[in-house]
Amino acid sequence: MGTTSPSPRPLLGRGSYLEALRIGEILRKETIGGALLVISAVIALIWANSPASASYFALRDLKIGYEPWQLELSLGAWAADGLLAIFFFLVGLELKREIVAGDLRQISKAIVPVAAAVGGVIVPALIYAVINWGNPETITGWAIPTATDIAFAVAVLAVIGSHLPTPLRIFLLTLAVVDDLMAITIIAIFYTSEINTTALLLTLIPLALYAFLAQKYRYFFGLKPAAAWFILLPLGFATWALLHASGIHATVAGVALAFTIPVLHGTKHGKHTEGPGLAEIFEHRFRPLSAGFAVPVFAFFSAGVAVGGFQGLVSALTDPVAIGIITALVIGKPIGILAATWLISRFTKATLDPELKWVDLLGVSLLAGIGFTVSLLVGELSFGLGSAANDHAKVAILTASILAAVLASILLGGRNKIYKKLRVAEELDADEDGIPDVYQDKG
Known part of the structure; x- marks a missing residue:
């Protein structure tokens, strides 16, 4: 008797049913956040180019806060340094959950989105650097086109009505989370000019206390983890404030704090306790705050730029800064993601599912070229708020x-009928046990 050769491993997996449900829930919430993000950016652009533009910039530059603690900041700086820390806190939570309990805990499943994210960071950075090579004033913006704005991307999916299959949805979200982490790492390493060693060392005290209480929260706070907020929130703010004073960009505190949060169920008096882990609880509580307030407010204060009419627009778009950003995001990002994914498939002999094609991956890669939120942040760090180079970078972003x-809408929208059929097949539950058959067929 002949033996049946094993079927090739899929390049993009759909994961477990619970993972698919979780990803779907996250993307639904991010759709609303993406819509608010776009609305905020449009309002800022209209206001900044209206006869009342002076009032917009006066509001953005209005300073509030306590100066002795080095916290007398403009509203724009509070949005960039403070509100985005909430966004990166969620990025850190999502990444830790993926590593501890999600697909990233398995190298075979993690290698594709991680490699794609790396390719999607390196290639755009190189393209920007080549275009701006030899200009020390603009080369510093090389990291602007490295990140993906998942909220904006998901809002685009909602507009075109895409029934994107689960493997592509998981790939997009995981890639976005990983390259956002790389972006914050780049910010911490390359956009820190001077470090206040004393403040940095003092940061470790509230961070350590926060980590200890977060890990033992069920022991100290019982089965009502919301009570922990009264202690954890002040410690989190102290960590953020001290890191801000140290000279390292304060958004890094969001990721650092998130990595201390336990993902799995805790213990009390040595016994396993039921219920969700603190990471899941915090994610449910903070995601509406991030998507519904923090990121849209940041977009409002950061997206506003006085274009200066048609001539001003032409001047901005012909600047090497703008050319580098646009080329890197629209062309470099898809090239980096596709090249890295293709190399993984080549060396692991993994193949796309028969119902998916490389054009589908190209569409998702184009969505990843929507950098927006983190790109605006890096632009401010690269050139300074209000500078001509930063204004041109905003126009380019x-x-x-x-x-x-x-471009993503054209590609993915054209495949929407096929995606709809695939989603129907994904949701088929012939035995009516509450779990789609495709997840049971794979065991």
């Missing part, structure tokens, strides 16, 4: 995001 969204 907005232009690139729109171009990437339109």
